Amino acid sequence: MNNVSHKQRKRRNKNKTPTTESSTTESSTNAKIPVSVNPPVEIEDSTTEVIDLEKFQEKIIEDFQWTLARNMTNALIDKFVELCLTENMIIFGGYVRDYLAKRIFNHNVSDIDVFSYDISGAIFIKLLEKNGFYVNEGHSDESYEILNEKPFDVTKFSVGLMNDELFLGRKIAIRVDFVMSKTWGQPPFKSLDFESNAWIWDRHGIRLSQDTGTELDTLSHRDIKDREAQIITDIRNRTTTYHPIHNDKSMDEINIRRRKIRVERLLKMMCRGWIIKNNPVPIELFSYHKGDQCSICQDIFHSYCLKSSCCEMKYHYSCYIDYAKSELDERIYIRCPQRCSDYCV
Numbered sequence: 001m002n003n004v005s006h007k008q009r010k011r012r013n014k015n016k017t018p019t020t021e022s023s024t025t026e027s028s029t030n031a032k033i034p035v036s037v038n039p040p041v042e043i044e045d046s047t048t049e050v051i052d053l054e055k056f057q058e059k060i061i062e063d064f065q066w067t068l069a070r071n072m073t074n075a076l077i078d079k080f081v082e083l084c085l086t087e088n089m090i091i092f093g094g095y096v097r098d099y100l101a102k103r104i105f106n107h108n109v110s111d112i113d114v115f116s117y118d119i120s121g122a123i124f125i126k127l128l129e130k131n132g133f134y135v136n137e138g139h140s141d142e143s144y145e146i147l148n149e150k151p152f153d154v155t156k157f158s159v160g161l162m163n164d165e166l167f168l169g170r171k172i173a174i175r176v177d178f179v180m181s182k183t184w185g186q187p188p189f190k191s192l193d194f195e196s197n198a199w200i201w202d203r204h205g206i207r208l209s210q211d212t213g214t215e216l217d218t219l220s221h222r223d224i225k226d227r228e229a230q231i232i233t234d235i236r237n238r239t240t241t242y243h244p245i246h247n248d249k250s251m252d253e254i255n256i257r258r259r260k261i262r263v264e265r266l267l268k269m270m271c272r273g274w275i276i277k278n279n280p281v282p283i284e285l286f287s288y289h290k291g292d293q294c295s296i297c298q299d300i301f302h303s304y305c306l307k308s309s310c311c312e313m314k315y316h317y318s319c320y321i322d323y324a325k326s327e328l329d330e331r332i333y334i335r336c337p338q339r340c341s342d343y344c345v
């Protein structure tokens with residue numbers, strides 16, 4: 001019913017449009033006639049396609065919901081960050097990087113890393129609840145535990161605001177990796193991988209960490225300022241410098257796991273479009289030709305693939321990652337699957 005009457009009205013409107021327009025234009029010079037009396041529900045392009053009013057309204061509501069969700073996510077993050085800084089914690093990792101790059105933080109993909117010298121995860125959760133947040137515990141990411149044997153108390157949870165469901169009919173939550181250590185200095189705890197991850201944010205502001213385990217820790221005050229400017233410019237150009245694990249060639253379990261995480265991060269960064277200076281992995285992202293096969297599993301490709309720069313062989317992302325990790329189980333360097341090159345991460 002509704003649809004039919006809409007269509008009829010539109011058709012009628014369409015026929016009327018030229019006369020309505022001309023009369024409005026003519027009379028508008030003499031008197032102020034509100035344009036909204038006859039709203040321009042159709043926008044005519046070269047194909048004279050008619051906009052469906054219901055779809056148009058749905059789109060407006062959808063846009064509004066999206067904007068509302070975005071604003072509520074921002075409010076949630078701002079409130080969370082403020083509480084962390086007030087409680088003398090340090091925010092580090094991807095969130096600070098995206099903030100400096102003025103990039104929208106995608107809470108569906110990334111989490112916020114928080115470090116505390118003195119407050120345990122359990123106490124922090126109580127504090128959040130007291131301040132109007134709700135907390136859900138339980139997602140896993142093993143990247144901190146591996147930095148040393150037992151230095152950290154790591155708590156993973158997602159956090160939202162108590163009553164956002166009232167407005168949106170769903171909850172918005174950000175994922176948090178909360179790290180506590182009484183004995184370790186600052187993130188990234190002497191194991192910086194990408195320079196874009198060298199930032200910390202505490203109550204004094206955002207600056208480069210002095211505990212990266214790289215030459216950044218020994219720079220003079222003036223050099224630090226220059227370097228900060230350089231790293232921010234790099235981040236905005238989606239570029240970063242990689243710092244390999246130079247000093248520790250041991251093959252203990254922790255080091256093997258560290259290297260596995262690094263090779264995975266390197267490939268993930270490349271696939272997200274980052275340009276990595278000092279990239280040790282001789283692999284590039286490649287759009288395959290139809291029928292191309294993976295040199296590891298012999299299956300064809302369905303999306304992008306990886307291509308060795310040494311021998312131009314092509315691989316699935318997951319096949320290559322699994323292969324590189326299996327290499328690290330046996331030695332500290334990774335060989336090209338065709339044995340024509342090798343590299344350390």
Ligand SMILES: [Zn+2]
Nearest residue numbers: 294297316319
């Ligand atoms: Zn494959």
Ligand SMILES: [Zn+2]
Nearest residue numbers: 310311336340
């Ligand atoms: Zn090769």
